[in-house]
Amino acid sequence: MGENIGRVVENKQIIxxxxxxxAPKETDMELKLGKKMKLEAPKGSGAFLVKNLYLSCDPYMRARMRDFHGSYLPxxxxxxxxxxxxxxxxxDSDNxxxxxxxxxxxxxxxxxxxLIYKPExxxxxxxxxIPLSYYIGLLGFTAYVGYYEICAPKKNEYxxxxxxxxxxxxxxGQLAKLHGCxxxxxxxxxxKVDLLKNKLGFDEAFNYKEEPDLDAALKRYFPQGIDIYFENVGGAMLEAVLLNMRVHGRVAICGMVSQHSMTDPQGIRNLFNLITKRVRMQGFLQSDFLHLYPKFLEDVGCLYKQGKITYLEDISEGLESGPSAFAGLFSGKNIGKQVVCVAHE
Amino acid sequence: MGENIGRVVENKQIIxxxxxxxAPKETDMELKLGKKMKLEAPKGSGAFLVKNLYLSCDPYMRARMRDFHGSYLPxxxxxxxxxxxxxxxxxDSDNxxxxxxxxxxxxxxxxxxxLIYKPExxxxxxxxxIPLSYYIGLLGFTAYVGYYEICAPKKNEYxxxxxxxxxxxxxxGQLAKLHGCxxxxxxxxxxKVDLLKNKLGFDEAFNYKEEPDLDAALKRYFPQGIDIYFENVGGAMLEAVLLNMRVHGRVAICGMVSQHSMTDPQGIRNLFNLITKRVRMQGFLQSDFLHLYPKFLEDVGCLYKQGKITYLEDISEGLESGPSAFAGLFSGKNIGKQVVCVAHE
Known part of the structure; x- marks a missing residue:
């Protein structure tokens, strides 16, 4: 495998x-040389040693950068x-x-x-x-369970x-299109709007930064209203969507990226529409659905191999590019999934 | 029946x-003598004429007092x-x-x-x-469908x-207690707190007006967190509850009374907890569940007759007391269900 087991390295790390x-800034993190480390899995430890190839940049990581212990991750x-x-x-492995x-x-x-002590x-x-990097972040598993398990989608819905x-x-978006929505x-x-329409097959797309009135924009694209909202941003967009939900609509709460960046998040207005339109709004984590992971791998892997879905990645090269790539998530710098390539193999 | 069919009356009305x-004020409505009206159901109309006995004061009526057509009632x-x-x-009846x-x-x-032209x-x-007035507002049907259909309750939950x-x-609260929660x-x-604890059988109750920190109050009463929140008020209470929900908790959105009174409702913070705790928040209207009404009548009617539930009413006497009784809802004047008695029979 090309690694010299037992060799001593200065393990580069992002701290x-x-x-x-x-919002996270590139300078909130830094590259450091770790303590000298012997490339081996200690005997009797049950651990194994990995060389990291691809790292995932995810908005939820922002929540771990503050001193709050009530969340699902410390x-x-x-x-x-x-x-x-x-x-x-x-x-190397002792497992x-x-x-x-x-x-x-x-x-x-x-x-x-x-050195991995928690193999589970x-x-x-x-x-x-399928490219190795696609297996990061469970290859879109969040999208899969969010769409099928939380949104309860039906054909022809908006x-x-x-x-x-x-x-x-x-x-x-691509799963919903394939599903007939x-x-x-x-x-x-x-x-990005161009990619959505011309490469990912969305029926329509718009640049929210060019819409002074999000409510009006949504009424233009959804004159009949919205059955399903897959919520990734929070804030003003969520408020505008609440005004445009259809009766018995569903809102899957996934990201709220814009709220991660605020110590005191702003409130969301228009929740009264949850009653008048009988809307279900539900937060979720993919980790609650791991029993579906094999089915997901089969379903989505198959769609990918058949060329029925496209997966956009934004790969930054080198561990040292990690802080900048992560910070870029919060200003929308990335196009597609943001990945850091640490080593190609 | 004591009514002289064909007699002409000046029908008193609340306008x-x-x-x-x-917030609605007593002076937003007034008592008027309606046009002279013959006490009969016009032949060929399919209509029927009723004498109103009890009227229900409900917070949702506030929403019909503004010029907004997007809701479920005009x-x-x-x-x-x-x-x-x-x-x-x-x-009298032509039906x-x-x-x-x-x-x-x-x-x-x-x-x-x-004169009723829509018998449906x-x-x-x-x-x-069961006292006749209890049949108003579908005798707690909102509570019944909200608890059993929206909250998905399990025994021993908080x-x-x-x-x-x-x-x-x-x-x-009484249904949840009987259900083992x-x-x-x-x-x-x-x-009211005293009634909740000593008459309605709640495990605990508190006066929110005496709690400077609602989050702290909820942590005191629910050190383990909240599985089910039946939301009747909105605002600061909902924000505090969101901080105290347990994983996979449910919030049934019923009232938001406090928000009815505002033209520009304040936003709700802390929705991020919907993700971290994977909470489902769902608005509902009892009218979507009318198929369950017979079962409800049997279940709750039976519990009432067995003395297993208590139903508190606040009855104001006379049609002319309607505006004041309705306005009182929004300042918490009523204890139990607010009813206006127009006539005893």
Whole structure:
């Protein structure tokens, strides 16, 4: 596998400098040389050592950059390495279920090499014709469970997706189209809008930054109203959507990216429409649906191989590019899923 | 039946003077003598004439007092009679399904006599040992469908009810107790708190007006968090509850009384907890569940006759007391269901 087991390396790491307020900045993190590390899995530890290949940049990580313990994941430790989803290659192993050369996907560190003591947080990947990086972030699993399990979609319904060219939105929109729905997406640049319409097959798309009145924009694209809103941004867009929901509509709450950046998030108005339109609004995490992961891999893997779905990635090269790539999520810099390539193999 | 068919009366009516802003005031409505009216159902009309006995004061009626057509019911017409739920007695009928002497429950006018052209908006009531006024507002049907159909309750869950001594809240709390849940209610006076604990069987109750920090109050009553929140008030209480929901909790959105009174409702913060706790928040109207009405009548009627539930009413005497009784809803004047008695029979 090309790695010299037992070699001592200075493991490069991305460190969170301290807890942050507002939107993450590149300078909130820094590249450091870790303590000298022997490339091996300690005997008797049950652990295995991986070389990280691809790291996922996800908005939820922002929530771990503050000193709040009530959430579903604990905060990062300032001065310590950032954690996230990744695709990695096993280099050495003291765990019988993982062998050198195995490709794994799951929780890892933002560093060149990680020693994994919680093997249940990773799954083995069987590489095939799908690019390895796609296995990051569970290959759109959030979109899959959000759409099918939370939105309760029916054919011919009117579906709106915000942050539609992002990691989750792009797949939600394509699944909804394949399912027979009318799909409109919003994004923040004309380039993204063009991709949504011409590459991802959305029926319509618009640049929310060019719409002074989001309510009016939604009424233009959905004169009949919205059955399903896949919510990725929060704030003013959510408020405008609430005014345009149809009776018995569903709102899947996934991102609220815009709210991550605020210590004191603004309130959401227009919730009264939840009653008048009998709307169900539901937050979810893909981790509650892991029993569906094999079905997802089969379904979506198959659609991808058949060329029925497209997956846009924005890959930044090198571990050192991580802080800037992550910060870019919050200003909409990325087009498609933001990935950091640490090593190609 | 004591009514002289064919007699001409000056039908007293409660009129909405004009569209309103803010909380309803007694002076927004007035008592008027209607046009002279012959006490009969016109031949060939298919209509029937009722004498109104009890009228229901419901917060949703506030929404019909403004010039907004996007809701599930059209606005009232200024200068015309107010409409709402009531229990009435048929006086004369040109409809074969309704006979003089029948007691009916459903949509009627805030007036002494109403000519009913939409018989599908009323149902016949079979009077038994349950007081007639209880059949107003579908006898707590909103509480029944909200609790069983929207909250998806399980035994031993932690249930919080706001406006708990109100028409809906009092029954939600009692149903939840009978179902084996731990139930806490909030109300706005110490008298109401006392009723909740000592008459309605809530495990705990508190006066929200005496709690400077609602989040802290909820943490005191629900150290383990809240599984089910039956939302009747909106605003600051909803925000505080969102901070205290348990994983996979449910919020049934029923009232938001506090928001009815505002032309520009304030926003609700803390919705991010919908994701981290995977909470489902759902608005509903009892009218979507009318297929369950017979089952409800049997279930709740039976519980009432067995003395297993208590139903608190606040009855104001005389049609002329209607405007004041209705306005009182919005300052929490009523204890239990607010009813206007127009005539005893």
């Amino acid at each position: 969170l400098k301290g807890y942050i307020e507002g 905060p990062f430790v300032p001065g310590s390495v950032v954690e996230g989803f990744g695709v990695s290659k096993v280099v 019988p279920n993982f062998k050198p050369g195995d490709i794994v996907s799951g929780f890892t560190g933002w560093e060149e090499y990680s 947080q990773l799954r083995k990947v069987q590489p095939d014709t 579906v709106f997706v915000s942050a539609a060219s992002g990691a989750v939105g792009q797949l939600v 009318y799909v409109v997406g919003s994004a923040g640049t004309s380039q | 909405l003077k004009g569209y309103i802003e803010g 606005p009232f017409v200024p200068g015309s009679v107010v409409e709402g739920f009531g229990v009435s007695k048929v006086v 074969p399904n309704f006979k003089p002497g029948d007691i009916v429950s459903g949509f009627t006018g805030w007036e002494e006599y109403s 908006q009323l149902r016949k009531v079979q009077p038994d040992t 249930v919080f009810v706001s406006a708990a001594s109100g028409a809906v809240g009092q029954l939600v 731990y139930v806490v209610g909030s109300a706005g006076t110490s008298q």
